[in-house]
Every structure is written in C-alpha cells, then in structure tokens.
Amino acid sequence: MTLTRLTDLDLAALLCSRVCHDVISPVGAIANGLELMDDPDTDAEMKATALEMVKSSARTATAKLKFCRIAFGASGSAGALIDLNEAGEVARSFMGDDKAKLEWNVPHENRPKQEVKLLLNMLLMAITGIPRGGVVTVSVVGRDLSIHAKGERAKINESLAASLNGTADLATLDARLVQPYYCRLLAEAAGLELSMAMAADDIVAVIAKPKYKTAVA
Numbered sequence: 001m002t003l004t005r006l007t008d009l010d011l012a013a014l015l016c017s018r019v020c021h022d023v024i025s026p027v028g029a030i031a032n033g034l035e036l037m038d039d040p041d042t043d044a045e046m047k048a049t050a051l052e053m054v055k056s057s058a059r060t061a062t063a064k065l066k067f068c069r070i071a072f073g074a075s076g077s078a079g080a081l082i083d084l085n086e087a088g089e090v091a092r093s094f095m096g097d098d099k100a101k102l103e104w105n106v107p108h109e110n111r112p113k114q115e116v117k118l119l120l121n122m123l124l125m126a127i128t129g130i131p132r133g134g135v136v137t138v139s140v141v142g143r144d145l146s147i148h149a150k151g152e153r154a155k156i157n158e159s160l161a162a163s164l165n166g167t168a169d170l171a172t173l174d175a176r177l178v179q180p181y182y183c184r185l186l187a188e189a190a191g192l193e194l195s196m197a198m199a200a201d202d203i204v205a206v207i208a209k210p211k212y213k214t215a216v217a
Contacts, residue, residue, distance in 0.1 A: 006170055006181065015182060017175035019068045026064065029057035060096065067094035071120040072182070081110035084119075084140065091123055091138075100133045100151060106140040114190045115145070121183040122147050122206045125164065125196060129204030130154050143192065145208040154202045164196055 006014070033054035037047050067090050070082065088104035095102050119138065126136055126149035134151020162168035164180035173181060187194035192208040199205035 004170070006173070006178075011178070011182070014173060014175055014178035015072050018179055019072060021175045022064045022068060023061050026057040026061035030054050030061065033057065063090075063093040063096065066090050067120065071117055071124070080113050082113050082116040083110055084108065084116065087116050087120060088138075091120060095127070095136075100127060100130055100136045100149065103135060103137040106138060111140075112190070114186055115143075115192075118183065118186040118190055118192070118194075118208060119145050119147075121179065121186060122194070122208065125160065125180055125183060126204055126206045128157055128160055129196075134202075143210050145192070147206045148199060149204045149206075150200075150202055152202065154198070154204050156196060156198060156204055161196060164194070 030053075033050040036042050036050035037054070042050070070087060070090060084106045085108050088102075088106060091104065092102050119140070122145060123136065123138060126147040130136070130149045130151030130153075132152045134149060134154070136147060136149045139146045139148075159168070159177060160180045163173065163177045164184055166184065168177065168181070170181075184194055187208050190208075191211055193211050194206070194208045196204065196206045
C-alpha cells in the first residue's frame with residue numbers, strides 16, 4: 001500500500017532526526033576541541049587553536065538551534081506572531097559567512113507563526129538549489145512569499161522536488177527529505193500554494209501564494 005501521508009509519530013521522529021543532523025557536526029567539533037584542550041600533551045599553540053574551534057562551533061550550533069526552533073519547533077504558544085526582522089536575523093546567522101549571501105527584503109512587521117515557519121523552510125529549499133553558493137533573495141509582499149536563489153550551476157534536486165510536490169514514496173523519506181514534505185504541510189496550513197521551479201538557468205525560485213484570490217467587490 002502506498003502511503004499518502006506520514007503519521008504524526010513518523011513526522012515527529014523524522015523532524016527530530018533532521019534537527020539532530022543539523023547540530024551534530026558543530027556539537028561534535030566542540031567535544032573534540034575540549035578533548036584537545038584537556039589533553040596534557042597538547043601544546044599551547046594547539047590549545048589556542050582548539051579554543052577557537054570550540055568558540056566557532058558553539059556559535060554555529062547556537063545559530064542552527066535558533067533557526068530550527070522557529071523553522072521546526074513551536075517557538076511560542078499556538079497562534080503566536082513572530083517578528084519578520086527577528087526571523088531575518090536568525091536566518092542570517094544560520095547561513096553564516098560560508099554560504100550564500102542573504103538579501104532579506106521583507107516588511108518590518110509581525111506575521112502568523114506558520115507563515116514565518118514556512119518562509120524559513122522555503123529558505124532551506126532554496127539553498128539546496130545553489131550548492132556552490134550565490135545570492136538568496138527573500139521577498140514578502142502581502143501574503144505572497146518568494147525566495148530566489150541565484151548561483152553557479154543552480155538546479156533543483158529531483159528527490160527534494162518529489163517530496164515537496166507529493167509524488168515521493170513516503171516510505172523512503174529520511175531526515176533530509178522530510179523537510180520539503182513538512183514545508184508543503186506548512187503551506188497547506190497557511191492556505192498557500194507552494195511551488196519550486198527554475199526561474200532562469202541560474203535561479204531557483206520557491207514561491208508561496210494564496211490558494212484563492214480575494215474577490216473584488
């Protein structure tokens with residue numbers, strides 16, 4: 001039998017795996033750095049290098065956890081609003097200096113939690129399209145959310161796209177592929193239609209728009 005929707009337990013488990021996957025690397029680096037500093041055979045220069053590694057990895061882990069708290073977590077009570085500027089700072093810290101440059105073109109206002117969660121998950125989807133880095137532009141106009149990722153050899157991963165549009169075999173979803181599936185659920189909950197397509201040879205566009213246009217009297 002082909003699954004049409006993950007169970008709540010499977011979705012929760014896969015999202016937890018996704019968060020763990022994101023933070024395990026910097027946390028492991030912190031542990032390695034502390035071990036080096038605690039080793040009596042480590043010289044002063046190496047200890048200084050280890051300390052910098054611990055500091056850098058701690059910043060990375062913190063940034064990832066703050067991002068995941070909004071993108072995947074409750075981040076406040078049900079129905080809470082989230083400041084878009086705050087979400088932008090979280091996104092900028094998450095991307096850091098090693099990834100694509102972020103251009104956060106959004107109004108300074110509070111938005112429903114589900115819309116902000118959706119926007120951050122759309123950002124994750126867009127980033128996957130430019131593995132060599134580039135520029136990611138986030139725009140919010142009314143309820144229209146759009147993210148354009150421009151970079152060398154931009155492309156859409158077929159497995160991620162299948163998970164996003166609902167054609168993937170849900171029995172094969174893992175911690176990586178559950179994120180676009182979850183992104184689609186967020187869009188549905190917000191009453192938005194979500195799509196991902198090539199806007200140009202070097203641009204991946206992830207767009208969410210209202211399902212129904214408001215009638216004009």
